[in-house]
Amino acid sequence: xxxxxxxxxxxxxxxxxxxxxxxxxxxxxxxxxxxxxxxxxxxxxxxxxxxxxxxxxxxxxxxxxxxxxxxxxxxxxxxxxxxxxxxxxxxxxxxxxxxxxxxxxxxxxxxxxxxxxxxxxxxxxxxxxxxxxxxxxxxxxxxxxxxxxxxxxxxxxxxxxxxxxxxxxxxxxxxxxxxxxxxxxxxxxxxxxxxxxxxxxxxxxxxxxxxxxxxxxxxxxxxxxxxxxxxxxxxxxxxxxxxxxxxxxxxxxxxxxxxxxxxxxxxxx
Amino acid sequence: xxxxxxxxxxxxxxxxxxxxxxxxxxxxxxxxxxxxxxxxxxxxxxxxxxxxxxxxxxxxxxxxxxxxxxxxxxxxxxxxxxxxxxxxxxxxxxxxxxxxxxxxxxxxxxxxxxxxxxxxxxxxxxxxxxxxxxxxxxxxxxxxxxxxxxxxxxxxxxxxxxxxxxxxxxxxxxxxxxxxxxxxxxxxxxxxxxxxxxxxxxxxxxxxxxxxxxxxxxxxxxxxxxxxxxxxxxxxxxxxxxxxxxxxxxxxxxxxxxxxxxxxxxxxx
Numbered sequence: 001x002x003x004x005x006x007x008x009x010x011x012x013x014x015x016x017x018x019x020x021x022x023x024x025x026x027x028x029x030x031x032x033x034x035x036x037x038x039x040x041x042x043x044x045x046x047x048x049x050x051x052x053x054x055x056x057x058x059x060x061x062x063x064x065x066x067x068x069x070x071x072x073x074x075x076x077x078x079x080x081x082x083x084x085x086x087x088x089x090x091x092x093x094x095x096x097x098x099x100x101x102x103x104x105x106x107x108x109x110x111x112x113x114x115x116x117x118x119x120x121x122x123x124x125x126x127x128x129x130x131x132x133x134x135x136x137x138x139x140x141x142x143x144x145x146x147x148x149x150x151x152x153x154x155x156x157x158x159x160x161x162x163x164x165x166x167x168x169x170x171x172x173x174x175x176x177x178x179x180x181x182x183x184x185x186x187x188x189x190x191x192x193x194x195x196x197x198x199x200x201x202x203x204x205x206x207x208x209x210x211x212x213x214x215x216x217x218x219x220x221x222x223x224x225x226x227x228x229x230x231x232x233x234x235x236x237x238x239x240x241x242x243x244x245x246x247x248x249x250x251x252x253x254x255x256x257x258x259x260x261x262x263x264x265x266x267x268x269x
Numbered sequence: 270x271x272x273x274x275x276x277x278x279x280x281x282x283x284x285x286x287x288x289x290x291x292x293x294x295x296x297x298x299x300x301x302x303x304x305x306x307x308x309x310x311x312x313x314x315x316x317x318x319x320x321x322x323x324x325x326x327x328x329x330x331x332x333x334x335x336x337x338x339x340x341x342x343x344x345x346x347x348x349x350x351x352x353x354x355x356x357x358x359x360x361x362x363x364x365x366x367x368x369x370x371x372x373x374x375x376x377x378x379x380x381x382x383x384x385x386x387x388x389x390x391x392x393x394x395x396x397x398x399x400x401x402x403x404x405x406x407x408x409x410x411x412x413x414x415x416x417x418x419x420x421x422x423x424x425x426x427x428x429x430x431x432x433x434x435x436x437x438x439x440x441x442x443x444x445x446x447x448x449x450x451x452x453x454x455x456x457x458x459x460x461x462x463x464x465x466x467x468x469x470x471x472x473x474x475x476x477x478x479x480x481x482x483x484x485x486x487x488x489x490x491x492x493x494x495x496x497x498x499x500x501x502x503x504x505x506x507x508x509x510x511x512x513x514x515x516x517x518x519x520x521x522x523x524x525x526x527x528x529x530x531x532x533x534x535x536x537x538x
Contacts, residue, residue, distance in 0.1 A: 009283075011280060019350070021289070021410055022413060052413070089348060092419045130399035134414075141289065144409055147360045151361050
């Protein structure tokens, strides 16, 4: 781990990231020793920092530090947290905050490659995401909703939970973005009120443009989802998982999902 | 500062309190070297820990550690953070989490005693609190909404901001609970969808019972508030501040507020 560039396992106990979740983070895939999709990941990082009025760490610094941490490791996950740094007690942000950046590298989670080809079963979370347009889309550190939702089910055969918002709209997985395919078109939930707009979601949408495939951002309810031809979920750690089953939904063919998975897998090489 | 009982300024950089805001906290007033309202503060701590399925630190341990930190300091603030401890990357809670507790002592904030007698002016926050019944009332570490709301105004003459929820209901201050007085009765916002239910709020409600004064928990809109005979805000740090002005509301007499302030001030002696 590197904390503000120095090898350390510790952060100041008065860091505002700990006190209030006053910060943002990102998780990136390391493959063949390189950070995947770095440019778009850094753009997202800068965007999220700006949304909270946090100073974003310099790109070259981050790349140098990640290279140092990755060393000769081939595969894994990299994580960066940026907080508003140490602060006085009290919610009000300091006049001249000094950001804290925490970079770490982790092994890939132990996930079955079976899911990639044959799809996953989802559980439906009881927890509903709240609406907060001011924070929607941002990968900030206030993630208790995700913690509670993800902890609702411990069955390894159900590796991801599906989350709805307070109005019953489908938002995505606890740690992933969701797409559905219907009549040859893609749809993905509107994340302007809650949810995290991840890099893989952006990539899929940009791919759709190159394929002249219609992809719409819109409210999706459970009935829409169950009537889908295909459903798939994406994140930077596992890539793309087709959804095999969920409530009354059961599919065993995922032609469009697997085509996109293949593209994501070779993109940025 | 004491981290898990040991003098330290640091916590593990992989603490889930930092990663996800997966924890809770409380702020207590120290007066004459003692923690005010300890019993009810500890009950709240235990309640909030239980709400997040966190192990609550032992009461005797906390008291011993706070005594050590307070030493011969007479006045100040004490703070405790309890998190789900270090964890693997990933939202799902560890099977056997080991809580982290962080105890600290701080000087009293530099606040004018003028506010206590003559009241404060409030600003109205643009940020609206989101509805999350699963987390409402709990003093958890996901406090970005409070950070953003409190940071909207830097005028020291407006020491607290008033927050509404998404439906326009009055919830309270950015760091305080709110009461209004109307026709000799108390009203305080319903906090079952958002907000933090603080110890001073409980104390005022229990005081009302002893005075056979009606105190109702209900939705309050801005029009209700502006028509109030008195408004006051409470928290453990400043106690009770009458509200002198806010939008179209202006008052210079606060008989009931000052009576409650006097009681709060002498309570638990």
